[in-house]
Amino acid sequence: MPKRILIVDDEPRYLRLLEANLRTEGYEVSTAQDGMQALDVFSTQPIDLVLLDVMMPRLDGFGVCQRLREFSTVPIVILTARGEEQDRVRGLDLGADDYLVKPFSATELLARVRAVLRRARPPVETATGQARFFIHGDLKIDFARAEVWRGEDPVSLSATEYRLLLQFTHHVGKILTSEDLLGSVWGAEYKNDKEILWVSIARLRQKLENDPHAPSHIVTRSGLGYLMPPIEE
Amino acid sequence: MDLHTLSTLHSIFREVQQKQDWKVALDTLFVSLRDTFVFDNVAVFLENPKDKSREVVYARAVGRGKTAEADAVWGDSVASEAIARDTMVLSQPAQPLKKTTGRLNLACLLGFPLHIGAKLSGALVFVRFGGPQYTPLHIELASLQAFWAAALIERRDLQQARAELDSVQRQMRLQDDFVSTISHELRTPLGFIKGYSTSLLREDTTWDEATRREFLNIIDEEADRLTRLIEDMLESARLQSKTLQFKFSPIRVDALMRDVATRIGARHAGLKVNFDFQPLPPIRGDGTRMAQVFENLFNNALKYAPNSEIRIVTEATDDKVRIVFADGGEGISAEYLPFIFERFYRVPGERTVTGTGLGLYICKQIVMAHHGNIWVESVLGEGTTFVIELPVSSTL
Numbered sequence: 352m353p354k355r356i357l358i359v360d361d362e363p364r365y366l367r368l369l370e371a372n373l374r375t376e377g378y379e380v381s382t383a384q385d386g387m388q389a390l391d392v393f394s395t396q397p398i399d400l401v402l403l404d405v406m407m408p409r410l411d412g413f414g415v416c417q418r419l420r421e422f423s424t425v426p427i428v429i430l431t432a433r434g435e436e437q438d439r440v441r442g443l444d445l446g447a448d449d450y451l452v453k454p455f456s457a458t459e460l461l462a463r464v465r466a467v468l469r470r471a472r473p474p475v476e477t478a479t480g481q482a483r484f485f486i487h488g489d490l491k492i493d494f495a496r497a498e499v500w501r502g503e504d505p506v507s508l509s510a511t512e513y514r515l516l517l518q519f520t521h522h523v524g525k526i527l528t529s530e531d532l533l534g535s536v537w538g539a540e541y542k543n544d545k546e547i548l549w550v551s552i553a554r555l556r557q558k559l560e561n562d563p564h565a566p567s568h569i570v571t572r573s574g575l576g577y578l579m580p581p582i583e584e
Numbered sequence: 585m586d587l588h589t590l591s592t593l594h595s596i597f598r599e600v601q602q603k604q605d606w607k608v609a610l611d612t613l614f615v616s617l618r619d620t621f622v623f624d625n626v627a628v629f630l631e632n633p634k635d636k637s638r639e640v641v642y643a644r645a646v647g648r649g650k651t652a653e654a655d656a657v658w659g660d661s662v663a664s665e666a667i668a669r670d671t672m673v674l675s676q677p678a679q680p681l682k683k684t685t686g687r688l689n690l691a692c693l694l695g696f697p698l699h700i701g702a703k704l705s706g707a708l709v710f711v712r713f714g715g716p717q718y719t720p721l722h723i724e725l726a727s728l729q730a731f732w733a734a735a736l737i738e739r740r741d742l743q744q745a746r747a748e749l750d751s752v753q754r755q756m757r758l759q760d761d762f763v764s765t766i767s768h769e770l771r772t773p774l775g776f777i778k779g780y781s782t783s784l785l786r787e788d789t790t791w792d793e794a795t796r797r798e799f800l801n802i803i804d805e806e807a808d809r810l811t812r813l814i815e816d817m818l819e820s821a822r823l824q825s826k827t828l829q830f831k832f833s834p835i836r837v838d839a840l841m842r843d844v845a846t847r848i849g850a851r852h853a854g855l856k857v858n859f860d861f862q863p864l865p866p867i868r869g870d871g872t873r874m875a876q877v878f879e880n881l882f883n884n885a886l887k888y889a890p891n892s893e894i895r896i897v898t899e900a901t902d903d904k905v906r907i908v909f910a911d912g913g914e915g916i917s918a919e920y921l922p923f924i925f926e927r928f929y930r931v932p933g934e935r936t937v938t939g940t941g942l943g944l945y946i947c948k949q950i951v952m953a954h955h956g957n958i959w960v961e962s963v964l965g966e967g968t969t970f971v972i973e974l975p976v977s978s979t980l
Contacts, residue, residue, distance in 0.1 A: 362772070364802060368779045375789040406768065408932050432771045453771055454778035457786055 354468060355379040355397060359389040359415065360404040360430065369402060372457045373464070386410025390418060390495035394483040398425055400468055403447070405431045405438065413445055420446035421517060422483055422494040426471045428463060430455075485520050487582055490559055490568050492520060499559075506558050511536060515551055516559075519569055519579035528576040552577065600732070606740040610642055610733055621725040623647065623710040628698070628733060629663040630706035638663070638706070641737075647713070659709030662695035666707040670697050672727065676717050690714050694723065696730035700738045708733055765928045769813060769941070773806040780806075816942040820927060823949040830870040830953055837905060837974065838864045838898050840871060844878040845896075852886055856893040864898050864905045868977045873950045877958075880943045881909045881970055889913020889967065903976050910969040916962040924960060 356378050358369045363384075370380045381396055383389035387409045393401070401419065405412035416427055429442040429450040439450050448467050451460060485492040491500045497513060499506040508516065514536045518527060529548050533541045541547060556563040570580055596616045603609035614626055624647030629638050643658065666673045676692035692712040697704055708730040712718070718726070780799040784791065791799070822828035838861050849855045885894050889911035897908040916924065916931055923929045925948040928941040951958040956974035 364776050364806075365779075368776070368783065371791075371795065372783055372786075375786075432768050432775065454775040456782035457779060458782060460779075 353377055353379050354399040355381060356464070357381045357383065357389065357392055357396075357398045357401045359383045359386070359401065359407070359412070361385055361407045362404075365404065365430075368457075369460070372461060376461055376464075378464075386412065386415040387496075389415050393419065393423075393425075394495055400426045400428065400464065400471070402428050402430060402464070405429060405442070413441060416442065416445040416447050418495055418497060421497075422485075426467045428467055487520070487523070487568055487579065489561070492516070501559055501561075508555070508558065512551060512555050512558070515555060519577070523579050524581040526572050526576045526578045531576070600736075606736050607642060609736050611644065613729060613732055613736070614644065614646070617725055617729060618646070621722050621729075622712070623726075624713045625658060625711035626709070627658050627663070627711075628706060628708050628737070629660070629667075630698070630737070631667070633703075633705075638667075641706075657691040657693070657711055657713075659691070659693045659695060659711050662693040663707035663709050666695035666697045666709070667704065670704055672696050672723070674718065674723070676715070692717060694718055694726050696727060698730065698734040698737070700734050700741065705734075705737075765941075766817070769928065770810070773810040773813065776806040777803050777810070813942075816946065820942050820946055820949070823946060823953075824927075828953075830873060832868050832870055834866040835869045835871045835874065836864065836866050837869070837874060837907060840875055841878055841896060841898070841907065844875050844882065848879065848882045848886075854891065855882075855886070858893055858895045860895065860897045862897075862899050864900050865976050867905055867954075867974050869954050869974065870950075874954070877947045877950050877972070878909075880947050884943060885909075885911040885913070892967065900976070904973050905976060907972045907974075908969060909972070910967055912967040915964040915966055915968055916960070917964060918962070921960055921962060925958070 356373055358366055358373075358380060359382075360366050360369070361384050366382050366384070370382065373380050381392050381398065383392045385407050389401070389403070390410070392398075401415075403412045403415055410418075412429055412431075416429065419425060419427065427447045429439075429447045430453060431438050431442065431450060432453040439452075442450050448470070449463055451463055483493060483495045485494065489502045492498070499508055499513070499516070515532065518532055518535060529545050530542050533544060533548055537544070537547065552569060553563070556566050556569060559568050560566045568579055569577055571577055596613070599616065600609050600613045603612055610628075614623075625645050626643070627640055628642040630641045631638050640658070662673050662675055673695040674693070675695075677690050690713065692715055693709060694712075695707050695709040698706040698708055700706070710726055780803050784796060784799055819828070842859070845855075845857050845859075849857070882894070885892070890913075892912035895908075895910045895912075897906075897910075899906045899908070920931045924931065925944050927945040929945075930941040948958050951972055951974070954974050956972060958970065958972045960968065960970050962968040
């Protein structure tokens with residue numbers, strides 16, 4: 352089956368360039384002109400590789416990369432017009448598999464695409480594997496849009512609260528210690544600031560739980576840590 | 585501490601801290617405690633950290649020293665001593681004071697070292713002419729004021745340091761933005777030229793004739809865009825650095841506008857222009873540069889409002905001529921209007937049309953060099969209107 356590649360760039364001439372060359376190699380091509388559109392296309396079509404421009408309106412390439420990595424292991428190649436090292440490092444740190452600095456030649460582009468596809472592991476099918484949506488009782492998360500609902504009501508979370516929530520959704524059924532959570536959400540220098548975590552979890556429960564005193568999404572295991580219990584089927 | 589004292593201190597504290605200027609804050613501090621602690625002169629000496637020289641940075645004569653001017657004692661030596669010994673220095677005449685003469689020569693001096701940050705940086709000296717001698721309560725209050733003065737001076741230093749830092753950061757950010765915009769603007773056409781030419785050079789595939797022509801056209805257009813971009817950048821750099829020479833002479837902007845319209849019309853058969861000209865007095869201007877402004881407006885209209893009629897109105901008032909240039913295109917959303925004369929700014933979503941983001945910046949710079957004004961009005965779905973006003977000089 353031919354591989355399908357999603358090209359994301361706000362310049363129609365780049366879309367045309369990439370599409371024309373990729374088709375000569377037998378790839379199927381989907382296109383998007385901004386970051387939000389890219390996430391929408393990604394969640395409606397099976398995509399084997401994403402070619403992602405950085406400078407785009409609405410949601411830039413780094414943002415798309417970050418969101419995709421919250422629920423997908425799809426290979427991502429960043430196309431950047433800026434050759435600065437910090438941009439390349441940022442892209443790779445956010446989970447991109449490779450990068451290509453504009454201007455690039457058509458043959459180099461095709462070679463990179465072949466190499467990244469060769470290295471790509473088959474998609475992982477786990478609870479959160481490639482799924483855009485996460486459901487836990489009445490809690491629903493759209494990773495692509497970074498949106499959270501409780502039942503029918505949208506929940507507004509701060510960036511830190513959202514990152515904290517993702518720690519739980521990515522490790523359902525596993526007890527996470529205060530040090531784990533503080534280290535991965537706030538950073539290593541906050542590892543001993545337990546009180547910050549307490550306040551944040553209390554606020555998260557206020558927003559997510561029907562009864563914050565009898566939580567069902569984020570449960571305390573005294574002396575051990577916190578967990579999101581697995582949902583009984 | 586009783587409630588009255590506490591609330592007095594509280595209100596003094598609030599009043600002093602609210603003063604943004606450190607000298608005004610010091611004035612407020614000394615005045616507010618003067619009921620309890622009377623003095624005639626006060627001076628603050630600070631050491632210059634570079635060469636250790638000492639300078640007076642604040643001095644007030646509020647009492648008997650008011651009329652003595654430079655003849656009065658300001659406690660320079662007491663300041664030296666306070667700094668040298670890093671302790672309070674009290675210097676007052678031992679013998680009882682006579683009220684008759686020489687009051688100004690009998691000074692009671694009280695000096696305190698000032699610690700700013702962790703450093704011993706200067707001294708504050710109170711002067712009282714002819715007594716009475718300082719009591720322990722006076723000394724305590726004076727000490728409090730000296731300590732507070734040091735804190736106010738430290739606040740001034742921090743404010744200055746932060747302002748300098750802010751300004752350096754702003755400069756750096758502007759430079760960063762400029763460099764990254766330039767490199768992005770240059771790389772975009774270069775990226776197309778490289779991408780499409782290497783596509784045509786691929787040996788492992790063949791392109792049909794229509795695709796080859798399409799790619800070659802794109803390469804050609806992008807090479808032109810690069811050329812234009814470089815020309816515009818040089819022009820805008822000259823405008824920015826004010827090295828662009830203007831040759832001013834009496835010009836008629838209405839005739840100039842007609843010339844430009846004819847020239848553009850020769851290249852674009854579809855151009856429709858509706859003139860509504862009131863006769864204009866001649867103005868002082870650079871004809872070549874003003875023609876460039878009008879050309880830019882035409883080119884924008886052709887790009888962003890293709891197929892729409894352009895309506896040009898000229899009006900004259902007592903001291904100004906006004907040119908109104910209106911298209912009937914899609915218009916520009918109000919949120920983008922404030923930025924469209926900025927260097928490199930392009931309305932988002934207009935990427936299908938090639939452009940450099942420099943044209944209107946150049947227009948504005950040229951109009952401003954004529955002491956005129958240019959602005960834009962736009963209604964979505966109805967069109968965009970540029971208005972240029974130029975002064976009519978009395979001496980042409």
